Amino acid sequence: MNALYSLLFVFLLVLIPLFGVDAAHLRTFFGVCIPVTAFIIFLLGFIYKVITWARTDVPFRIPTTGGQFKSYDPELFKQNKLDCPQTGAQTFFRMVLEVFAFRSLFRNTAVSLHETKDGPVVAYKSSKWLWLFAITFHYSFFIVALRHLRLFLEPVPFFVNGLEFVDGILQIGTPVMYLADVGLVAGVLLLLGRRLISARINYISYASDYFPLFLILAIALSGIYMRYYAKVDVIAIKELTMGLVTFNYVVPETISASFFIHVFLVSTLMAYFPFSKLMHLPGVFLSPTRNLPNDTRAKHHENPWNDPNIKAHAYEDYEKEFGVPMAEAGLPLDNPENGKAPEEGADA
Structure with missing residues (x-):
């Protein structure tokens, strides 16, 4: 719909x-x-x-x-x-x-589920169809847009004339059929x-x-x-x-x-x-x-928004504060002693 x-x-x-x-x-x-x-x-x-x-x-x-x-x-x-x-x-x-080759899309893989005697098996295989569709569409659209510059510029730039010549080099029909026109329609x-x-x-x-x-x-x-x-x-x-x-x-x-x-x-x-x-x-x-480069293990990065007046609350302190309810909920504790309730009369 x-x-x-x-x-x-x-x-x-x-x-x-x-x-x-x-x-x-x-x-x-x-x-x-x-x-x-x-x-x-x-x-x-x-x-x-x-x-x-x-x-x-x-x-x-x-x-x-x-x-x-x-x-x-x-x-x-x-x-x-x-x-x-x-x-x-x-x-x-x-x-x-x-940007120019859609590399991540070129590395696209298709996932399929196959039934075998030992049970279902997940298989991955290369899938270039989406990359082919996308790059055909985008480059054809780009070339068509550049060709239209001849309507807005006088004199017409040399690269627009050269692009039109290459685009219609097969000399199909009269007027000449442009390859980018076919590629745009096919791609979409x-x-x-x-x-x-x-x-x-x-x-x-x-x-x-x-x-x-x-x-x-x-x-x-x-x-x-x-x-x-x-x-x-x-x-x-x-x-x-x-x-x-x-x-x-x-x-x-x-x-x-x-x-x-x-x-x-x-x-x-x-x-x-x-x-x-x-x-x-x-x-x-x-x-x-x-x-962004992936250099988080090579350089030390600090959050620029850190307020110096706010004290950091380490996990160790967090566990000391909330150890008892965490233990009652069944959550694992680094220090099991933090999960024990304080004895009556003892300082918390």
Whole structure:
């Protein structure tokens, strides 16, 4: 039902600009007001979230590790410098591989339960499908976003032209079909299919998991429709987009409704972005489980919030104070004498 509700909501989002432009003739509203407002919400929300996370105190080293820590005898136990980094340089390379290669996702394993004559056995095996789906989707989305810079910049940067050439190097169809377009649609369909088909993933999926996938799929399909079927007026579209950048707003009459649908969906994604799980984009850089070296056994860390006026309450003192009720509750004591009730008339 969560998937169905998300799909219906995206469908309603498509109808809003369709009727708003064709029936109500609100071309300036959907071509200028909506995208500008969405960009402001995106920018302010993005900055607010990042600043809030950056100001959050992290008094402890809590990196997620998956390898050998640096040993006093490195020849006997070789350190895993990427999975258990101890220096800033090692942590930097770990972050580079995490951000650009999704390394932790590449190391993903699948768990299965097998019945044998000796009873059930838990088995682990490598599972690269999720990594493949994710990296196809993210890189395709990134390339498509970079290609759209030609609509907002004049002259068009050389790297955008080079990217378009490489992206359409197979010369399939007229106009040329871009590989990133295919990769984006394929990637989002695979991620969506995984949530729908896998019972375990479907069970823990909310509308907030389905909605961005359906929304991005609608954005990709509307863009493909404009390029390969509707054949919109690209010159008029660039006149509008350059007007947005230069604050000289112009909405040519030759732009069709399909463009306004595409822009409205993109604007919805921008406005939704700072308040959604999509904020894992900047979040990975601020995650203490990834961006901190694991040096807790090499350096002494003190909590900066420790109040010097508050005396530490050691466990030994705690046991002396609460030893009797702990013993009555059956809890183990380091010193059994602490669990004995004081004799009558004796000082407690």
